[in-house]
Amino acid sequence: MRDYRSESARLREIVSGLLERGEVELVVAWTEGEDRPRTRETLIGKGREDLLRKVVWSPFCTTSTVTFLKKNKAALAGKRLGVVVKDCDLQALNVLLQEHFLKREDLVIIGVRCDGLAEADLFPRPEGAEVPITSDGGGVTVGKQRRAWEDSGFTTCLTCSYEDMKPDHVVGEYGRKKGKPEWGHLARLQALEPGKRREHYAALFESCIRCYACREVCPVCACVECAIDPGERAITPRTAPSVKACAPVWACRERSVSENAVYLLTRTMHMAGRCVRCGWCERACPVGLPLMEILDLSNDAVRRVYRYEVGRDPADPPFLASYAETDPDDKGAGH
Amino acid sequence: MKDEYIPVVTEVADIRTETPPGDRMIRTLRVQKEGKAPFAHLPGQCAMISAFGRGEAMISIACPPNGEYLEFSILLQGAVTTDLQYLEKGEKIALRGPYGNSFPVDEWKGRRVIVVGGGIGIAPLRSVYGHVVRHPADYAGLDIFYGARDSQSIIYKQELFDLLEKRKANVHLSIDRPEPGWNHFVGFVAANLTRAAPSPQNAVAITCGPPIHITVTLDVLKKLGFSEDQVYTTLERKMKCGFGKCGRCNIGEVYTCVKGPVFSLARLRRLLPEGLPDK
Amino acid sequence: MSAIRVPASRMEKALAETGWRVMVPSGAGRKGGYVELRAGGRLPRECGDHTKPSTPPKGLVFPNNEELLSYVLGVKGEIEVGPASHTMARTVLYGTPPCDTASFRALDSALLKDMAEPGYAGKRGLLGVIGMACSRAGRWCFCTSVGLSPRSNIGADLMVYPDGDDLLVERVSDRLDGLWKRLEAGAAGADEKALRAVEGKFVPRVLNFVFEAEKLADALEKAFGSPYWKEFSERCVSCGICTFLCPTCHCFDITDVAKDELSGKRLRTWDTCQFPEFTGETSAHNPRKERWARQRQRVLHKFLYHPRNHGHMMCTGCGRCIRYCPVDINIAEGVMRLGGSK
Ligand code: SF4
Numbered sequence: 001m002r003d004y005r006s007e008s009a010r011l012r013e014i015v016s017g018l019l020e021r022g023e024v025e026l027v028v029a030w031t032e033g034e035d036r037p038r039t040r041e042t043l044i045g046k047g048r049e050d051l052l053r054k055v056v057w058s059p060f061c062t063t064s065t066v067t068f069l070k071k072n073k074a075a076l077a078g079k080r081l082g083v084v085v086k087d088c089d090l091q092a093l094n095v096l097l098q099e100h101f102l103k104r105e106d107l108v109i110i111g112v113r114c115d116g117l118a119e120a121d122l123f124p125r126p127e128g129a130e131v132p133i134t135s136d137g138g139g140v141t142v143g144k145q146r147r148a149w150e151d152s153g154f155t156t157c158l159t160c161s162y163e164d165m166k167p168d169h170v171v172g173e174y175g176r177k178k179g180k181p182e183w184g185h186l187a188r189l190q191a192l193e194p195g196k197r198r199e200h201y202a203a204l205f206e207s208c209i210r211c212y213a214c215r216e217v218c219p220v221c222a223c224v225e226c227a228i229d230p231g232e233r234a235i236t237p238r239t240a241p242s243v244k245a246c247a248p249v250w251a252c253r254e255r256s257v258s259e260n261a262v263y264l265l266t267r268t269m270h271m272a273g274r275c276v277r278c279g280w281c282e283r284a285c286p287v288g289l290p291l292m293e294i295l296d297l298s299n300d301a302v303r304r305v306y307r308y309e310v311g312r313d314p315a316d317p318p319f320l321a322s323y324a325e326t327d328p329d330d331k332g333a334g335h
Numbered sequence: 336m337k338d339e340y341i342p343v344v345t346e347v348a349d350i351r352t353e354t355p356p357g358d359r360m361i362r363t364l365r366v367q368k369e370g371k372a373p374f375a376h377l378p379g380q381c382a383m384i385s386a387f388g389r390g391e392a393m394i395s396i397a398c399p400p401n402g403e404y405l406e407f408s409i410l411l412q413g414a415v416t417t418d419l420q421y422l423e424k425g426e427k428i429a430l431r432g433p434y435g436n437s438f439p440v441d442e443w444k445g446r447r448v449i450v451v452g453g454g455i456g457i458a459p460l461r462s463v464y465g466h467v468v469r470h471p472a473d474y475a476g477l478d479i480f481y482g483a484r485d486s487q488s489i490i491y492k493q494e495l496f497d498l499l500e501k502r503k504a505n506v507h508l509s510i511d512r513p514e515p516g517w518n519h520f521v522g523f524v525a526a527n528l529t530r531a532a533p534s535p536q537n538a539v540a541i542t543c544g545p546p547i548h549i550t551v552t553l554d555v556l557k558k559l560g561f562s563e564d565q566v567y568t569t570l571e572r573k574m575k576c577g578f579g580k581c582g583r584c585n586i587g588e589v590y591t592c593v594k595g596p597v598f599s600l601a602r603l604r605r606l607l608p609e610g611l612p613d614k
Numbered sequence: 615m616s617a618i619r620v621p622a623s624r625m626e627k628a629l630a631e632t633g634w635r636v637m638v639p640s641g642a643g644r645k646g647g648y649v650e651l652r653a654g655g656r657l658p659r660e661c662g663d664h665t666k667p668s669t670p671p672k673g674l675v676f677p678n679n680e681e682l683l684s685y686v687l688g689v690k691g692e693i694e695v696g697p698a699s700h701t702m703a704r705t706v707l708y709g710t711p712p713c714d715t716a717s718f719r720a721l722d723s724a725l726l727k728d729m730a731e732p733g734y735a736g737k738r739g740l741l742g743v744i745g746m747a748c749s750r751a752g753r754w755c756f757c758t759s760v761g762l763s764p765r766s767n768i769g770a771d772l773m774v775y776p777d778g779d780d781l782l783v784e785r786v787s788d789r790l791d792g793l794w795k796r797l798e799a800g801a802a803g804a805d806e807k808a809l810r811a812v813e814g815k816f817v818p819r820v821l822n823f824v825f826e827a828e829k830l831a832d833a834l835e836k837a838f839g840s841p842y843w844k845e846f847s848e849r850c851v852s853c854g855i856c857t858f859l860c861p862t863c864h865c866f867d868i869t870d871v872a873k874d875e876l877s878g879k880r881l882r883t884w885d886t887c888q889f890p891e892f893t894g895e896t897s898a899h900n901p902r903k904e905r906w907a908r909q910r911q912r913v914l915h916k917f918l919y920h921p922r923n924h925g926h927m928m929c930t931g932c933g934r935c936i937r938y939c940p941v942d943i944n945i946a947e948g949v950m951r952l953g954g955s956k
Pocket residue numbers: 092214217218219220221271274275276277278279280281282295
């Protein structure tokens with residue numbers, strides 16, 4: 001059984017050590033906020049005992065510290081940082097390192113061994129800091145409330161197969177065998193006849209309210225200017241009027257099946273070989289769209305057809321920037 | 336009930352090309368509906384002009400109220416203004432308005448009006464100096480300080496030289512860098528203002544232009560002894576609805592499209608710091 | 615008489631007789647929304663945080679996607695503009711909790727006062743709201759901190775207080791008098807005392823967030839330049855969740871959608887002060903370029919600007935923005951910190 005109170009204490013030791021010794025200027029870690037057991041990514045500097053005291057690691061660390069790095073890239077540029085990551089966060093970090101979005105030498109990586117995540121909303125608010133949070137092979141327990149992993153709100157964790165990553169520091173030991181990357185919904189969807197499948201996806205696209213939370217929370221969705229925004233983000237005072245006038249509008253603001261599909265499918269295409277299946281987009285979606293049902297279409301192709309494992313090593317070539325002699329698409333191409 | 340979104344369709348009665356074609360082209364469109372102004376306005380107010388398929392842009396009305404027509408000086412800037420650039424005389428143009436508050440030109444009667452414009456910022460101010468020129472007996476005098484990066488970028492050239500020659504206004508023109516044949520001031524508008532040092536006695540000053548122009552002009556006016564309720568400016572904000580609903584043009588609790596874009600400096604100070612132009 | 619006692623079944627029957635479209639909360643949480651009651655469907659008998667859908671009712675009268683006009687251009691530059699109808703079937707919202715009910719007060723003052731927003735005005739005239747007293751507060755609720763309570767009827771036309779198999783119905787405005795008359799005929803009256811007795815069962819519990827409303831605006835104005843805004847928003851990802859899901863947020867965008875070179879339509883869609891391009895001018899100047907400036911706008915719009923312009927907060931304490939924010943940004947926590955109360 002894992003006791004996350006003692007693992008959190010160990011994590012605090014590492015974080016405060018790094019800051020004390022001046023190995024890093026700042027650390028991005030999860031802390032407990034107002035809405036326990038929910039946690040939040042927090043930037044901690046030397047001397048911020050108030051924040052350090054709240055540093056925590058538990059299955060409720062469901063957000064991504066890598067998204068935090070992405071969002072604060074400009075403000076953190078050139079600073080030496082410590083960052084606490086779960087297995088999926090480290091995968092995402094590797095993707096960004098592969099793409100030279102971040103520099104490895106700027107980072108000290110503190111890995112927490114993750115057995116899976118749980119949705120805080122499904123658990124009662126623990127009254128008092130002493131309420132223990134534990135987990136074992138079967139599920140998560142907060143105080144008296146226990147839920148099986150299967151009922152804890154994170155389906156992606158059940159098929160997470162990533163382990164034994166090599167961060168600079170490690171906290172915790174796995175308490176549960178990692179799952180197999182088999183995604184049931186794909187088989188189910190692919191068994192549908194095309195008309196029905198189309199209906200299924202059309203209904204899914206239709207309910208999107210275009211809040212873009214899925215894009216914004218994604219740790220690897222890191223373009224400065226997204227193809228979907230009508231060219232408004234990267235404008236400088238020197239941008240020529242003709243450039244502004246000609247900015248392509250791939251998906252207009254209309255909320256309709258077709259426009260929403262352009263958004264969600266474009267995102268899926270851009271995530272090919274980059275999506276680490278952390279599942280945060282799906283969990284963040286305020287209208288509950290099963291986004292993995294779209295993303296896994298490309299995730300599956302990447303894994304099965306191209307045998308590419310996303311974000312395993314920062315030294316791997318990025319999926320879309322690499323060529324393998326075994327590329328099945330090349331077979332028998334008469335050139 | 337009137338549907339505020341429905342624009343009036345008017346006609347482009349005349350076009351003046353103010354600055355040569357290129358990335359900063361400015362054209363002045365005169366629009367009329369059946370030979371008259373499509374709606375009445377006050378100096379400083381704006382209208383939302385449509386370029387269908389592209390959207391709308393809030394543009395200040397660049398002429399004094401006259402009942403006959405409205406004029407808009409349009410700087411090539413983005414998608415909407417690119418489309419408007421291709422409009423020809425006699426074609427239709429749709430607009431809605433007028434929107435926003437106005438310069439209190441009636442309160443200013445009996446005083447000297449000092450206009451300090453930078454670049455395209457002279458356009459909204461033209462509705463004021465045009466008004467003063469039309470009612471010379473009502474005001475104690477008119478000074479126009481106006482500068483652009485080079486002589487080609489000076490708009491309303493003919494009109495301003497006319498005012499100067501006919502002594503209807505003291506016109507102080509400037510360009511940023513020396514140019515052969517330019518016998519007016521060389522340097523920024525604020526420097527020209529410092530040099531001429533108009534007296535704050537019984538005067539009001541109005542300024543508009545890029546944020547940096549406004550900031551520097553406000554500094555100079557302060558040094559010249561203008562108090563904050565003697566100084567007015569008009570602000571630019573992104574606008575979509577024009578009537579206080581879409582929520583993007585606010586400075587504190589004030590919607591620029593309704594209770595702006597004209598502010599006295601004194602009023603601007605009372606708003607939250609968000610209102611003051613960027614440094 | 616302004617209040618009556620009727621069996622719940624009678625409300626069902628009377629509503630059915632009107633032929634109006636009835637919308638009820640359905641499916642609490644992420645997948646939920648206000649949906650049309652099927653013919654013969656049962657009206658909800660209670661309401662609370664556990665019945666509150668993630669999507670607020672505002673979309674009924676302020677849809678995410680609304681056509682404002684259509685246009686046809688001629689090859690010689692002619693312009694023809696077709697207005698949009700801005701109408702809907704006559705509709706009654708039934709069983710909204712007090713937070714969602716009160717959202718209509720905020721929306722009405724923002725969108726109808728002075729110049730009315732035509733799309734909202736057209737539909738709002740056709741909507742009646744039957745609010746219901748709330749019997750279960752959730753962990754994100756803070757209605758009692760914003761001048762409301764589990765039994766407040768602000769924004770309602772009729773207010774119902776469930777009492778066993780009966781409903782106490784209070785007439786708050788004359789907008790639903792057609793229905794009221796049907797209910798009233800032969801029904802037992804409920805006097806003030808009876809009403810208060812039932813009402814009293816819907817007691818505000820001690821909520822997780824408490825701040826003093828009166829002192830708030832002044833304190834927030836002083837906090838305009840506070841360094842806390844940066845800390846408050848450093849993990850914000852600038853998505854649209856907190857505002858799109860807020861029952862009172864009403865900012866919108868207007869864009870043209872061309873069908874072809876010569877025709878198309880103009881649309882109004884939800885927009886949010888959290889998107890960086892919301893205030894971005896074509897010249898690239900952007901007064902709210904930074905995330906903290908945008909978060910400050912959201913908080914101050916609700917607790918300082920709107921109250922100054924309209925006399926009440928633009929937050930009903932529904933807790934959606936807290937619950938659904940993907941990074942645990944908590945508006946009540948921020949307001950407590952800056953508003954200088956406990
Ligand atoms: S699961 Fe979603 S949020 Fe996570 S990496 Fe894939 S696309 Fe991004």
